[in-house]
Amino acid sequence: MITRSPEKITSRHRQLHAYVYVRQSTPKQVQHNRESQRNQYALVQRALELGWPAERIHVIDTDLGHSGQDGQRPGFQELVAAVSLRRVGIILAYEASRLARNNTDWYTLLDLATVVGALIADPDGVYDPGDYNDRLLLGLRGILSEAELHVLRLRMEAGRQRQIERGTYRQNLPTGLIRLEDGRVVKDPDQQVQRTIELVFARFTTLGSCQKVLRSLRDDGILLPRRQRGGLYAGQLLWRKPTQAALIEILHNPAYAGAFVYGRRPQHPDRRPGQQRQIRCPMEEWTTIQQGVYPSYISWEQFMANQARLADNASTFARRARGAPREGTALLAGLVVCGRCGYQLRVAYKPQRRYSCTALAASHGAATCLHVDGASLDAVVVDAFFAALAPAELDLLADVVAAQQADHARLVQHYADQLTRAEYEARLAQRQYQAVDPDNRLVAAELERQWERALRAVSEAHEAAERFASQPPAPPLSPAMTDQLRQVGVTLPALWQSGQVTPAQQKELLRSLIRRVIVTRSIPDTIEAKVVWVSGAVTPLTVHPPILRQSDMAEYEQFVARILALGAQGHQDGEIAERLTEEGFRSARRNRVTAGLVGQLRRARGQISLTEQFKTQAKIDGDWTVFGLAQELDVHRNWLYARIRKGTLRATRHPVIGHYLISDDPELLANLRAQRARCCYR
Secondary structure (H helix, E strand, C coil): CCCCCCCCCCHHHHHCEEEEECCCCCHHHHHHCHHHHHHHHCHHHHHHHCCCCHHHEEEECCCCCCCCCCCCCHHHHHHHHHHHCCCEEEEECCCHHHHCCCHHHHHHHHHHHHHHCCEEEECCEEECCCCHHHHHHHHHHHHHHHHHHHHHHHHHHHHHHHHHHHCCCCCCCCCCEEECCCCCEEECCCHHHHHHHHHHHHHHHHHCCHHHHHHHHHHHCCCEEEECCCCCCCCCEEEECCCHHHHHHHHHCHHHHCCEEECCCCECCCCCCCCCCECCCCHHHCCEEECCCCCCCCCHHHHHHHHHHHHHHCCCCCCCCCCCCCCCCCCCCCCEEECCCCCECEEECCCCCEEECCHHHHHHCCCCCCEEEHHHHHHHHHHHHHHHHCCCCCCCHHHHHHHHHHHHHHHHHHHHHHHHHHHHHHHHHHHHHHHCCCCCHHHHHHHHHHHHHHHHHHHHHHHHHHHHHHCCCCCCCCHHHHHHHHCHHHHHHHHHHHCCCCHHHHHHHHHHHEEEEEEEEEECCEEEEEEEECCCCEEEEEECCCCCCHHHCCCHHHHHHHHHHHHHCCCCHHHHHHHHHHCCCCCCCCCCCCHHHHHHHHHHCCCCCHHHHHHHCCEECCEEEHHHHHHHHCCCHHHHHHHHHHCCCCCEECCCCCCEEECCCHHHHHHHHHHHHHHCCC
């Protein structure tokens, strides 16, 4: 028997509106717990009995299927707004847990109702939040409702953990795995679904990058299966275009490796009440890992290798992953690490490829750690790679051929499966059309359109299969290439230089042996690099990159002193350059010393070469030069050279540069002046 409370309900309350709040926590309760709905809607009769006319009774049921923890309930917000605007005389709810499941919402409503003088009613009675005893009772009911929710959550979690321990917990299975009525899990009986999932894993093993797999599936026109769990097509198998999210979900799901895992995606600690926000935990934080529970598409070892590869592909400075190899010519991208701060070096291709460490500059405004010439560092590391590879006996021919044949066979089978499925759909549509009553024109017309669509799908699948069959297969390996692959350790350097190996393939080869390259630069012209191999061994290397100024070279003073010493001995610039190169010196931008650099440094120190002396000085060591004697006699140098060649003018050659020297003899000069006078040469 419902108790009336006329002493709490006044005419002022009845002049306002009565709001009936109806809510159930989940869509499943809305569909199946109909008796609870009827009990809550019956509160409309309760409002009539309390004296409210039907036109001032409002029912708020927009929160059906919303949890009481959800802070975004539109119906509850509408109710709070109506109370704030003093439109509500009484609020009717079946129990306190229907209005709120947390004390924040509950006491907010009570405070507003106290301010405006609104009442709250349930099947047990009518309460005035402004009355101390009623407010105390309502507060206790809110506390009990929140405690009840906590106890229910603990019970559900404990029951779930017991099911996990017994191995009976039924988690959602990905596409490709199906749970039978008896609880057993088997692979999807659809062979095309199985083969498509196997194709995804095979492509990732070959290509090593999610983006590369996505592009390859797109280029081949491969669709990915998806078995819908809910919505309009719940329970149906749909074929969708491949997306990065779908591929990541397949590659990261341990169920495909046959493992039952729990705790992979717990709730985010910063989520709002009722918000479904999850985080991805690392594998070491997973609560439960049970291998061999489901039928597997790949082994657990292959799954772990895929996770390591995916983590390594993620190019982030925080985790220091190497990133997926791309087509850029910087071969050490993702591998080279700064020896000062430990961050990866970035790659720049203008004006030429360089590695630079700007991590501290970007995050703390510090100076750039270093800039490294990419070509010189790549060359030294590649030489070290070849040196490490040369002793190995590698035979990749069988693997290459088998991988090409297996991938081609998978594509052939995929197009055949696609055509078979399309033909089945067409036959099914035909049977449905032929089975309908011809007089039922509306149904017959729709079935006819479905049949036509199915026939078009058959035609498209057949054309796709023919296009693939018309494509020329991969060319067979030539005998020369076969021999090179069988002795890759010997022939790889030649292949590397021939241009037949793309930069992405070169990077893959380097990463097969090299884990990272740590570089430091203590002096401008020298880089110290440490190659860390996958085995853990370390090889120190020294790189001399090109720099801007010769004066920044480590042995610049010794270099200049050696040039001046050789120049003083009478050696030519070209000879000096060759000798310095043989002695291990080099220029700032080249690995050898040039004659132009020698002449530039020598002239800057005021040293004139013997050649220049013969061209500009009258005498050397007391003897006339051809230049000086020609000036003295006021004749052309060829006049003197002609007499030297005839033997009428005695001259000796300089022992270093071979230029002519003529003795300063007065009798000889007088004779030459007489000859000049006879010839009237001027």
